[in-house]
Amino acid sequence: MSVVPAQVLPDTARSVPEAGPVVVAELAPAARLWPSLVAVYRAQLSRARVARIPLLFVATFQSIGITVMMRGVVDNGFEARSVVAGSAVLVVAFVALNLLAQYFGQLRAGGGLDHYATLPVPPAAVVLGTAAAYASFTVPGTLVTAVFGCVLFGLPLANLWVLLAVVPLAGAALSGLGAALGLLAPRPELATLLGQLGMSAALLLGVLPPDRMPELVRLARDLLPSTYGVEAYARTFDTHPDWAVVLADLGVCAGVGVISLAAAAWAYRRAAVR
Amino acid sequence: MGQALRQDEVVRVRGLAKTYPAVKGRRGAPGTPEVRATDALELTVRRGEIFGLLGPNGAGKSTLVRQLTGLLRPDRGSVEILGHDIVRHPERAARLLAYLGQESTALDELTVSLAAETTGRLRGLDAARARAERDAVLEELGLTPIAGRPLKKLSGGQRRLATFAAVLVGERPLLVLDEPTTGMDPVARRAVWSAVDRRRAEHGTTVLLVTHNVIEAETVLDRVAVLDRGRVIACDTPAGLKEQVAGEVRVELVWRERAPLDVPEVAVLRERAVEAGRRWTLRLAPEEARAAVATVTGGAAFAALDDFTLATPSLEDVYLALGGAARQGLVKA
Numbered sequence: 001m002s003v004v005p006a007q008v009l010p011d012t013a014r015s016v017p018e019a020g021p022v023v024v025a026e027l028a029p030a031a032r033l034w035p036s037l038v039a040v041y042r043a044q045l046s047r048a049r050v051a052r053i054p055l056l057f058v059a060t061f062q063s064i065g066i067t068v069m070m071r072g073v074v075d076n077g078f079e080a081r082s083v084v085a086g087s088a089v090l091v092v093a094f095v096a097l098n099l100l101a102q103y104f105g106q107l108r109a110g111g112g113l114d115h116y117a118t119l120p121v122p123p124a125a126v127v128l129g130t131a132a133a134y135a136s137f138t139v140p141g142t143l144v145t146a147v148f149g150c151v152l153f154g155l156p157l158a159n160l161w162v163l164l165a166v167v168p169l170a171g172a173a174l175s176g177l178g179a180a181l182g183l184l185a186p187r188p189e190l191a192t193l194l195g196q197l198g199m200s201a202a203l204l205l206g207v208l209p210p211d212r213m214p215e216l217v218r219l220a221r222d223l224l225p226s227t228y229g230v231e232a233y234a235r236t237f238d239t240h241p242d243w244a245v246v247l248a249d250l251g252v253c254a255g256v257g258v259i260s261l262a263a264a265a266w267a268y269r270r271a272a273v274r
Numbered sequence: 275m276g277q278a279l280r281q282d283e284v285v286r287v288r289g290l291a292k293t294y295p296a297v298k299g300r301r302g303a304p305g306t307p308e309v310r311a312t313d314a315l316e317l318t319v320r321r322g323e324i325f326g327l328l329g330p331n332g333a334g335k336s337t338l339v340r341q342l343t344g345l346l347r348p349d350r351g352s353v354e355i356l357g358h359d360i361v362r363h364p365e366r367a368a369r370l371l372a373y374l375g376q377e378s379t380a381l382d383e384l385t386v387s388l389a390a391e392t393t394g395r396l397r398g399l400d401a402a403r404a405r406a407e408r409d410a411v412l413e414e415l416g417l418t419p420i421a422g423r424p425l426k427k428l429s430g431g432q433r434r435l436a437t438f439a440a441v442l443v444g445e446r447p448l449l450v451l452d453e454p455t456t457g458m459d460p461v462a463r464r465a466v467w468s469a470v471d472r473r474r475a476e477h478g479t480t481v482l483l484v485t486h487n488v489i490e491a492e493t494v495l496d497r498v499a500v501l502d503r504g505r506v507i508a509c510d511t512p513a514g515l516k517e518q519v520a521g522e523v524r525v526e527l528v529w530r531e532r533a534p535l536d537v538p539e540v541a542v543l544r545e546r547a548v549e550a551g552r553r554w555t556l557r558l559a560p561e562e563a564r565a566a567v568a569t570v571t572g573g574a575a576f577a578a579l580d581d582f583t584l585a586t587p588s589l590e591d592v593y594l595a596l597g598g599a600a601r602q603g604l605v606k607a
Contacts (some may be wrong), residue, residue, distance in 0.1 A: 024356065024357030024358065025356030025357055025358070025370065025447060027358070027366060027369040027370065028369045028370070028397070028398060028444075028446065029369070029398045030368075030398055031395065031396050031397065031398040032398075035395060035400070035401070036395060036396050039391075039395035039396060040392070040396070042388075042392070043384055043389075043392040046384060046385070046388055047383040047384060106379070107379060107380060110377055110379035111375060111376065111377035111379060112377060112379035112380035113380070114343075114373070114375045114377065114380075115375065115377075115378075115379075115380035115381065115393075116380060116396070117344075117345055117368075118343050118344070118345065118367065118368050118371075118372075118373040118375075119368050119393065119396040119397055120365075120368040120369045120396075120397065120398055121368075121396040125396075272345070273344065273345060273346070273347065273364055
């Protein structure tokens, strides 16, 4: 088999506007982190409006259903607080962990990552923008669940605003985890499965009152990032909440959030260039 | 001369090799052997040309494109784009070229308008510039009337045109397009090629095009590299390549039910024909072709003949004559 050499075309055959002496071309500017994060966030939010509203209803009804169910199990009082806080944060876990793991798993399997990987955008912007869009989409569901739970168990609504801190911080921690799982899973079905497992863990460990659990399960509960969001919100039901401890819980959430989002950005880079 | 040529080169590929490792068979799933996707591949694309990669499925086109765009690291060899070493700095590819892949999953749920704008923002444009370029490109490609519709609600051809629009927002000196016109109607195809021509005339934009489509390759490409089993087996202008088989004529015969093999001349022709059902394809010297046509259009054979065509060779014939592995040839139409 012979290789036919490329022939040099006569110059008239091509239009060469400027065959200048510059051999190394100047690189186009890369997209900066913040503007591209905002662009991804905006695009994802518009996408969520169409595709995710039914799922958000599912997430909310699921959590409301759990509070109703637990009404028959727990007495009013201390335990009710962790049920309400846990099921409110569960909405975040459903969307940020489960749905985001699915989304990135499918994006990776369907070749969609190539689109982002051939644009000069920082990996963190794609991961953070997507995660932020998913997390902010959980806000209404979380609030609805919390209000419903408080009314059902007769808990005070005064400190509901704490959720505005709990949702982004627990959301960051859980969505980073979800994105990393989706990007690292070798197959999209596995990403879905891991997301489901994470969500089940958040359900069992977050909603059920911890005092009834064996030691080992309680340890697992401490390892789950959403736990600290649940605890932070649960503490604000006290008559005189210990704000320092609430802040510490939120601090743990934020710390885990930073770590898990960094892990997700690393996973993205690994998945994009093979 | 060598130095002068270097300055004119946009893409320079030397000794590029990538081998996918063998996959061990597991229960129920057979393993696959080691595959050499690109094999000591060499390629030079010059400024302002539309350069085509032609070859059957599995020839290594996609692997080559992934290596050029920094998506896949080669085992060996070098890729230079506009003087930048893409093997060592794969992240620079995104700042030198725009890539249209075969999938649109990342954009499917966005509207046409938002897909173009977001892609422009991620290509480094500021908000005002991204919006202005978005409007200009959508207008240029005739997409303005469907700007507000999500991509996944569009037909395959329209969706492809919308992803092509996203590629054009945020100018790049090199466009790498993987089968850009798949599923498009003639109007959309024309919109694509006139948009490419305009950028070529105004900015000297270079285009690297992956295609299956022989007819499109013959009409739009300045030069074409024919790929087979990870190697470039020929590289020239479409006309130059066709000259290699200029001495031949392609004869296609379609029989009504079956070939009249009882006619001795037909039985002889069969030995040289590539058969596909009722269709025989023969590549013959001009005088042989005349004799063959005389045979089948007269006497007993004519009664069995449904249709016949005589044609000058196409790029597909070039590919087969060069010894391409896929004997069934390339996809036409």
